[in-house]
Amino acid sequence: MRIDNASQAAAAGSLLHVPPRRTAARRLWRFLRGRHWTFRTGIVILVALVVTLILAPWIVPHDPAVQNLIARLSPPSAEHWLGTDHLGRDLLSRLLVGGRFTVTIAMITVILSFAIGTLIGVVAGRVVGGLFDEITMRVVDVLISIPDVVVAIFLVAIFGPGYLTLIASLTVIGWTPFARLARGLTLAINSQGYIQAAEVLGCSRSFIVLRHVIPNIIRPIAAVSFLRFGHKLITVGALSFLGLGVQPPAADWALMLADAQPYVERLPILMIAPGLAIFVAALSVTWIGHGLEIESRDGGSGDE
Amino acid sequence: MNKRDEPLLVIEDLKVAFPGQSAPVIDGLSLTLDRGEVLALVGESGSGKSMTALSLMRLLPSGGAITGGRIRFDGEDVLSLPDRQMNRLRGGRMAMLFQQPQAMLDPTSRVSAQIAEPLRLHRGLGRRAAMGRVLDLLRDVGIPDPAVRARCFSHELSGGMAQRVMMAAALSGDPDMLIADEPTTALDVTVQAQILRLIDEERRKRNLATLLITHDLAVVAALADRVAVMYAGRIVEEGPAKAVLESPQHPYTQALMRCSLLVPDPHGQLLSIPGSGTHARELTCGCRFHPRCSAASQHGLVSRCMRSEPALKPDADGHVTRCWAVETEKETAA
Amino acid sequence: MNSHTLLRTVTGDTQPPASQAVRPPLVEIEHLAKHYHLGLSFSVKSVDGVSFTIGQGEVLGLVGESGCGKSTIARLLTRQTSPTSGQVKIAGQEIADVSGEELKRLRRTVQLVFQDPFGALDPRMRIGTSMEAPLAQHRIGTREERREKVMRMLTEVGLDESFYERYPRQCSGGQLQRVVIGRALLLEPSFLICDEPTSALDASMRTQILNLLTDLKRRHGLTMLMISHDLRVVRHICDRIAVMYLGRIVEVADRDALFKTPRHPYTRALIAASMLDRTGLYAPEIQLRGDLPSPLNPPLGCRFHTRCAHAQAKCSQAEPEFEAASESHQVRCHFWRELQPDRSAEAGSP
Ligand SMILES: Nc1ncnc2c1ncn2[C@@H]1O[C@H](COP(=O)(O)OP(=O)(O)OP(=O)(O)O)[C@@H](O)[C@H]1O
Ligand SMILES: Nc1ncnc2c1ncn2[C@@H]1O[C@H](COP(=O)(O)OP(=O)(O)OP(=O)(O)O)[C@@H](O)[C@H]1O
Ligand code: SF4
Ligand SMILES: [Mg+2]
Ligand SMILES: [Mg+2]
Numbered sequence: 001m002r003i004d005n006a007s008q009a010a011a012a013g014s015l016l017h018v019p020p021r022r023t024a025a026r027r028l029w030r031f032l033r034g035r036h037w038t039f040r041t042g043i044v045i046l047v048a049l050v051v052t053l054i055l056a057p058w059i060v061p062h063d064p065a066v067q068n069l070i071a072r073l074s075p076p077s078a079e080h081w082l083g084t085d086h087l088g089r090d091l092l093s094r095l096l097v098g099g100r101f102t103v104t105i106a107m108i109t110v111i112l113s114f115a116i117g118t119l120i121g122v123v124a125g126r127v128v129g130g131l132f133d134e135i136t137m138r139v140v141d142v143l144i145s146i147p148d149v150v151v152a153i154f155l156v157a158i159f160g161p162g163y164l165t166l167i168a169s170l171t172v173i174g175w176t177p178f179a180r181l182a183r184g185l186t187l188a189i190n191s192q193g194y195i196q197a198a199e200v201l202g203c204s205r206s207f208i209v210l211r212h213v214i215p216n217i218i219r220p221i222a223a224v225s226f227l228r229f230g231h232k233l234i235t236v237g238a239l240s241f242l243g244l245g246v247q248p249p250a251a252d253w254a255l256m257l258a259d260a261q262p263y264v265e266r267l268p269i270l271m272i273a274p275g276l277a278i279f280v281a282a283l284s285v286t287w288i289g290h291g292l293e294i295e296s297r298d299g300g301s302g303d304e
Numbered sequence: 305m306n307k308r309d310e311p312l313l314v315i316e317d318l319k320v321a322f323p324g325q326s327a328p329v330i331d332g333l334s335l336t337l338d339r340g341e342v343l344a345l346v347g348e349s350g351s352g353k354s355m356t357a358l359s360l361m362r363l364l365p366s367g368g369a370i371t372g373g374r375i376r377f378d379g380e381d382v383l384s385l386p387d388r389q390m391n392r393l394r395g396g397r398m399a400m401l402f403q404q405p406q407a408m409l410d411p412t413s414r415v416s417a418q419i420a421e422p423l424r425l426h427r428g429l430g431r432r433a434a435m436g437r438v439l440d441l442l443r444d445v446g447i448p449d450p451a452v453r454a455r456c457f458s459h460e461l462s463g464g465m466a467q468r469v470m471m472a473a474a475l476s477g478d479p480d481m482l483i484a485d486e487p488t489t490a491l492d493v494t495v496q497a498q499i500l501r502l503i504d505e506e507r508r509k510r511n512l513a514t515l516l517i518t519h520d521l522a523v524v525a526a527l528a529d530r531v532a533v534m535y536a537g538r539i540v541e542e543g544p545a546k547a548v549l550e551s552p553q554h555p556y557t558q559a560l561m562r563c564s565l566l567v568p569d570p571h572g573q574l575l576s577i578p579g580s581g582t583h584a585r586e587l588t589c590g591c592r593f594h595p596r597c598s599a600a601s602q603h604g605l606v607s608r609c610m611r612s613e614p615a616l617k618p619d620a621d622g623h624v625t626r627c628w629a630v631e632t633e634k635e636t637a638a
Numbered sequence: 639m640n641s642h643t644l645l646r647t648v649t650g651d652t653q654p655p656a657s658q659a660v661r662p663p664l665v666e667i668e669h670l671a672k673h674y675h676l677g678l679s680f681s682v683k684s685v686d687g688v689s690f691t692i693g694q695g696e697v698l699g700l701v702g703e704s705g706c707g708k709s710t711i712a713r714l715l716t717r718q719t720s721p722t723s724g725q726v727k728i729a730g731q732e733i734a735d736v737s738g739e740e741l742k743r744l745r746r747t748v749q750l751v752f753q754d755p756f757g758a759l760d761p762r763m764r765i766g767t768s769m770e771a772p773l774a775q776h777r778i779g780t781r782e783e784r785r786e787k788v789m790r791m792l793t794e795v796g797l798d799e800s801f802y803e804r805y806p807r808q809c810s811g812g813q814l815q816r817v818v819i820g821r822a823l824l825l826e827p828s829f830l831i832c833d834e835p836t837s838a839l840d841a842s843m844r845t846q847i848l849n850l851l852t853d854l855k856r857r858h859g860l861t862m863l864m865i866s867h868d869l870r871v872v873r874h875i876c877d878r879i880a881v882m883y884l885g886r887i888v889e890v891a892d893r894d895a896l897f898k899t900p901r902h903p904y905t906r907a908l909i910a911a912s913m914l915d916r917t918g919l920y921a922p923e924i925q926l927r928g929d930l931p932s933p934l935n936p937p938l939g940c941r942f943h944t945r946c947a948h949a950q951a952k953c954s955q956a957e958p959e960f961e962a963a964s965e966s967h968q969v970r971c972h973f974w975r976e977l978q979p980d981r982s983a984e985a986g987s988p
Contacts, residue, residue, distance in 0.1 A: 188412060191459040193757030197818075200716045201772035201825065202745030211771065215762045322808075349812025349840045365807055403811045403838070404756035448932035452680050460676060463753045463834070464704025486811065489837035490753065492867045493911040494926050495704045519812075519840050525919035549919055564841035566870045572852060574845035574874065582798045 039291020042226075045284035049099070056097045062090035064097045064251045073267050082273055085256070086263055095273055098251035102240070103281060105163065106232035109170040114225045116171070117178025122213050124179065125186025126205070137183070140176045148173040148235055149242075156244045166239065170232060181224055185217035219292060226289025230282035237278055253278050312378055312481060312513050313337040313360070319372035320355050320364065327585040328371065329355050331537040337481065340511040342503070344524040344545065346560070347534030348581050353517045354403055356534075357483045360515070361400050362390055377481070395422040399479035403486045403517075405466040409458035415442075416454035419473045426477050441472035446498040463490035471499060478510065485517045500527050521564050525549055533557045536584035536592040539616065543623030553625040555599035589613065591628065599629040663691040664829060664861045665715070670724035672710050682933050684710040686885035687724070692829075695859035699872035699893070701908065702882030705933060708865045709753055712831045715863070716750045717741075728829065746776050749827035751835045753865075755814040759806040766802035769821045776825065791820040796846055811838040819847060823854070830854075831863045836871060848875055869912040873897060878966070881905045884933055884941045887960070891967040901969040901977065903946045940972065948973055 032040060052059075061081070068088035076083045082091040124133040152169035159165045189195060189212075198208050237254030253274040260270035313336065320330040330352045337343045345353050358364050360375060362382065375382040377398065385393065394400075402408040410418060419441060420434040429437065435454075442450035445468040458466060467490050474482060482503070488496040504527065506512040516528060524531055524545060532542040533554065541554040552558045559577045568574050579596040587595075594600050594609040605628050617631055618624045625631075672685040684707040692698045700708050713719050715726055717733055726733050728748060736744050752758035759768055766788055773784045789799050795816040806814055815838045822830060832851070836844040852875060854860040866872050872879055872893075879896045881889040881904065889902040900906045907926050914921050928945040931937055937944050943953035950973070958972045971977075 191411065193752055193754055194760040196713075196718050197750075197752055197758040198760075198772075200718065200745060200748075200750050201775070201821070202742050203772060203775045204742075207771070207775060211763070212760050216760070347840065349816075349838070349843050350810040354810055404754065446930055448930045449934050452676055452934055455677060460674065462705040462709060468704075486838060490834060490867070491704050492702065493869075493908065493921070495930070496867075497911070497923075519838070519844075521841070522914060522919055522921055526921070560841050563845050566845065566848075566874050568874065572856075574849050574852075576845040576849065577842040580793075580796055580798065582796075582800075 036291040038287040042284045042287030042289075042291060045280060046288065049281055049284060050103070052096065053099050053103055056100060060090075060093035060096050062093045064089060064093040066090075073263060073270075075267060076269065083267060083269055085259065085270055091270065091273060094251040094256060095253070095277055098253045098256055098274065099277060099281065101252050102233055102236045102254065102278075105166055105170070105236045106229055109167050109174050109232055110225055110229045112167070112171045113174030113228070114178055114221065117175035118182045118214065118218075118221055120175065121179035121182025121184075122186050122209055122217070125183040125190065126209060126213065128187060128190070133183075136179065140179050143173055144176040144180070146173060149238060152235075152239050152244055153242075161244055166236065166244075170235065174228070174232070177224065177228065178221060181221055182217060185220060186213055189213055189216055223289045223292035226285045226292065229285040229289070233278060233282050233285075310376070310379055311336040311338040311341075313515075314376040315356075315360070315373065316375075317373040318356070318359060318370065318375065320352070320359050320368060321371045322368050327537075329368070329537055329585070330359070331585070332373070333534075333537070333539055334373075335532060335539070335542075337513050337515055339480070339513050340507050341530065342507065342514045342516055342528045344516045344518060344528035344531045345534060346518060346521070346524060346531060347540075348536070348556075349519075350582065351534040352537045353534055354485055357400060357485050357515065357517060360483060361394055361398060363394075363400075392426070395426045396477045397480045398483070399474040399477055399481070400483040401467075401470050401474045401485060401487050405463075405470040405490075408470065409466060411458055413457075414454065415456050415458070415461070415469050419454075419469070419476050422473070422477050437476065438472070441476055442469070444475070444502055445469070445472045446495050447472075464492070464495060467491060468495070468499070471502075475502075475506065479512065480510075481513045481515070482506075483515045483517075486519070487516070488518070488520065488523060496523070503527065521549065521561065533560070536581055538592060538626065540593065540626045541624065542616070544621065547621060547623045553619075553623065553630045554593075554627050555597045555629065556593050559598075591626075593627075599627070603629045603632060605629055605632065662694050664694045664696075664729055665692040665863070666727040667691070667711075667715075668725050668727075670711070670714060670726060671722045672707070672714055672719065673722045676934070680934050683885050683936065684933065685714065685721075686936075688882075688885070688887050689724075690880055690887060690890060692861055692863060695855070695861055696878060697855060697862040697864055697876045699876035699879040700863060700865045700882060701867065701869065701872055701879065703884070703930070704867075706882045707885045707933075708882060709833055712750055712753075712833050712863070712865060715831055716745075716748055742776070746825050747828045749822040749825055749830050751819050751822045751830070751832045753833035755818040755838070756806065756811065758818050759814060761806055763805075764802070765804050765806065765809070765817055768806075769817065769824060772821065772825055778825075787824060788820075791824050792817075794823075794850065795820040796843055812840065812843060815839060816843070816847070823850075826858075827860075829861045829863075831865070833865045834867065835864075836866070836868070844871070851875060869909065881908070884931060884936050886941060886970065888942065888970045889968065891963075891969075895964070895967050899967075901963050901967065901974040902942075902971050903948050903977070904942050906977075940970075942971075948977060 032043070066089065068084065070088065071084050072088045073086055074080060074084045080090050080092065082095065085091055085094065120136055124136045127133050148170050151173055152166065155165050155169040195208060195212055198212055237257070240252045240254040241258045256274040257271060260274070264271050315333060315335045318330055318333045319328050321328040333356060335343065345356065347353055355364065355368070359370055360382070364370070370383060377393070382390070416435060416438050419438045423429045423434040423437055438454055439450045442453060447453050447465060447468055453461070453465070461469065467487065471487060474484070484503070488499055491499065500523065503512070503514055507514065516524070518524060528545040530543065531545045531548040532539050533548070533556065534540070535556050541548060541552065541557050548557065552561055563575050563577065566574055577596055581596065584592040584595070589612065590610040591597070591613050594606070597609065600606050600609040609628050614626050614628045614631060616624045616626045619634065668689050670685055670688045671683070674682045674684055676682060688711065690698070700711065702708055714721050720734065728744065733744065759765070769788045769791065770784050773779065773787065778784065779787065789802065792799060792801055797813060797816055801809065801813070801817070809817070815835070819835055836847055839847060848871065851862065855862065864872060864876055876893050878890065878892050880887050881902065883904050889896070889900070889905045896905065897909065900909050911921060926945050927947070931941065931944050937954070939954040939956055940946070940949070940958050943949040946953065952972055958970050960968050960970045961974070963969050963974055
């Protein structure tokens with residue numbers, strides 16, 4: 001006793017609707033358009049900064065290491081746009097080159113800390129109460145209270161300064177806040193129906209972690225990682241300042257700051273320029289993080 | 305316009321669309337809701353009932369946009385209201401009970417906080433007073449041990465409890481209009497009766513107007529004054545509850561009512577409407593129900609139903625129907 | 639149109655008789671209990687000493703008040719939580735002992751349709767992926783076959799292929815409910831637990847889904863546990879029905895027996911309340927008195943006595959045993975013998 005279906009076929013045939021496939025560029029555009037202004041501004045500054053830093057060796061007006069003791073501490077001019085430092089080196093050139101080291105180190109350590117911390121945190125959060133969880137959380141509790149500068153001094157003392165030492169010393173401490181955050185978020189998500197559904201459906205643990213948990217907690221962690229990036233930038237600067245990072249005569253923002261100290265009154269730009277560079281770099285990533293976080297609080301949806 | 309003459313809620317020719325979809329999700333929907341009235345919105349799954357409710361609250365999911373029409377609440381144009389006033393309206397005079405209570409409750413805060421927040425925000429109650437009110441509300445919606453339940457997190461509640469908590473949250477602001485999207489799906493008959501009684505009481509006491517979205521025709525019969533039936537983004541029939549339920553006119557409504565009886569044929573098969581309505585919105589001409597309609601062929605109207613879409617035609621007692629078959633029947637009778 | 643000939647009530651006698659054959663049990667639950675702690679000082683006895691079996695190919699209905707522990711039983715059967723005490727055996731195997739590959743196989747054979755479909759789908763995963771992933775996890779078919787299967791299932795549950803690409807938030811409540819049903823069926827389980835599978839569906843869609851389930855039951859001997867508030871749904875699809883009240887089963891009987899001669903006053907009240915008139919629309923007033931009792935602090939004696947119309951002094955003192963009223967009909971009430979055996983609409987009224 002079905003209702004007579006006279007022209008049912010017509011319905012099936014009518015205008016089957018196929019959603020248009022979006023190109024990667026359009027998706028990126030949509031993604032950007034939906035973000036908070038701080039995110040967009042931050043991205044623009046950061047991209048400009050990174051491009052400049054990458055191109056620095058080719059676009060510097062002067063060799064950043066060449067001294068010209070006659071033209072020491074000269075104010076900005078047509079020849080030296082930002083003037084010269086106490087050894088007569090071109091400030092602009094040093095500024096362009098001087099960010100490479102700091103930014104690279106900061107980036108690598110943040111990415112490493114982010115990856116390691118998230119993974120450990122998620123796994124700990126999925127086996128709450130287990131031995132692994134207990135141990136990692138105790139380790140985090142201990143490590144998180146040690147300033148990374150101290151670890152860096154310690155490691156540099158043993159292995160000597162260098163890229164690897166710096167990255168290692170910053171990462172050893174750096175992963176802990178990520179792990180703690182990731183664990184907390186994972187705990188919140190554990191009681192969600194879709195995680196339980198995945199378990200009931202027989203999905204493997206790694207599938208649940210990689211496809212359900214991580215995609216759903218990555219936004220706030222990414223936001224934090226950008227915030228940490230600014231922090232790392234300053235730490236690397238501080239280490240260079242303490243003589244544990246870049247070794248002179250190579251240019252580095254923090255080192256430039258340190259060098260400028262005695263001459264600040266004669267030529268303030270010596271300090272303002274690298275200070276501003278660090279500030280802008282840190283601000284751009286912080287803004288990106290902030291923008292992402294605002295999104296994630298609103299429950300920014302889907303990854304279109 | 306005089307505020308008192310106009311119904312509390314007036315929706316005129318509402319259109320809602322999503323980008324990337326060829327046809328609007330809601331297409332020219334008009335409804336009114338008076339003070340103290342219960343209007344039931346029934347219809348196909350996916351026909352746009354929840355979207356209608358969400359557009360009233362201006363809470364359409366991202367991407368969704370109201371592309372046409374007007375919504376007036378108590379004489380005010382809801383669609384042009386500044387955000388701040390809209391916010392005040394939402395928590396206060398307009399309240400909504402969402403279809404997914406578990407998903408709408410914040411998993412990280414306690415039940416009491418979620419109900420008390422609007423109380424403290426909109427009505428300026430102190431902590432103590434708000435808490436007292438929360439307990440009263442939980443008791444009203446039939447939650448045993450409200451003091452303990454108030455301290456629960458949403459995942460510690462059963463499906464029906466979450467639904468009742470949402471109901472308590474919705475009623476906390478003493479709204480003038482309640483939009484209840486499937487308020488009783490997880491409730492057994494006894495608790496359901498309690499909720500329906502509660503809505504009825506509020507209506508008597510405070511003239512609460514209710515837009516009740518449900519699939520349960522027994523609930524409609526128990527509570528509604530008027531019924532609107534939706535199919536594929538359009539209203540196909542509307543009228544006084546008794547008239548629509550007891551003598552449904554539109555072939556879709558008739559089929560729906562037959563299906564709802566759950567009477568199997570000799571093979572144990574239950575009656576269902578053949579075909580699927582998922583693409584009905586994209587039909588560019590003709591009645592949206594025609595591919596599935598049996599009345600069309602019975603009345604020899606297939607070509608007419610395929611070619612042009614009928615309009616909503618009223619009969620004597622405010623019962624309107626969108627169907628050629630009904631129209632021709634009336635003409636021949638006249 | 640003569641729809642009146644079609645109008646029957648929930649208590650009408652139009653159902654084909656339930657098959658009476660005795661089946662070997664597929665699911666055995668014994669003295670199952672689950673207590674949740676709320677804060678430090680309270681505990682909810684969500685499920686408190688429940689025993690029942692479900693035969694191979696049988697459909698057992700589980701009805702009861704909201705919050706009485708139905709979903710908890712579903713969670714226990716699918717090992718989402720572990721019981722406080724008692725055991726669950728599926729196909730003769732104690733499920734608490736299963737692990738590793740065996741657990742994975744078990745998971746495939748026991749599927750659950752979640753009560754809250756919106757929560758049961760990952761908001762960041764497309765519907766298609768959500769449905770396909772479990773197949774891939776169980777290494778069923780090739781990539782193309784899986785996609786094909788999902789597409790077919792989508793149409794089977796009344797959706798269409800455009801849903802493959804959608805995110806959950808782009809679907810209506812009823813559409814999601816069907817997605818969840820489809821996802822569970824894709825694994826071709828031999829035991830399916832449905833927690834309110836049709837509550838968000840319109841009447842026509844509901845019958846379509848019920849037809850689909852009936853068909854699976856007939857053709858593939860699918861065993862089911864059907865949790866529902868809708869007695870008409872339960873009546874249509876179930877062979878046997880268990881009625882729960884505050885964490886306990888108060889009555890179990892074959893479908894027809896339960897509807898014809900409900901023994902427990904609570905069952906009587908439930909049936910009376912969902913007894914619609916000829917139009918299928920108007921139910922009589924609910925005649926249970928008193929407030930809903932609290933699962934935190936269930937009444938002593940018979941748990942129902944605070945609301946029971948037939949309660950006597952004995953009811954508040956001693957908890958009744960689960961007694962067999964007939965071979966396949968058990969009831970937990972002191973006075974089931976004294977109560978009129980016929981279905982009485984006044985059951986539960988003072
Ligand atoms: N974000 C979205 N993007 C695109 N389409 C959407 C979106 N949300 C909903 N839709 C579509 O809009 C239609 C109407 O959805 P709505 O939620 O209003 O249905 P409904 O009538 O409430 O159905 P149900 O009874 O199943 O809840 C559905 O067909 C749905 O697929
Ligand atoms: N994770 C949990 N923590 C604490 N209490 C819980 C938890 N899950 C369920 N409960 C409690 O167990 C009881 C039974 O819940 P359950 O979800 O099984 O009810 P139900 O019979 O499915 O009800 P409904 O029909 O309303 O869905 C409720 O009192 C509920 O508060
Ligand atoms: S207009 Fe035609 S197709 Fe549409 S419902 Fe009426 S008879 Fe059926
Ligand atoms: Mg809806
Ligand atoms: Mg439940």
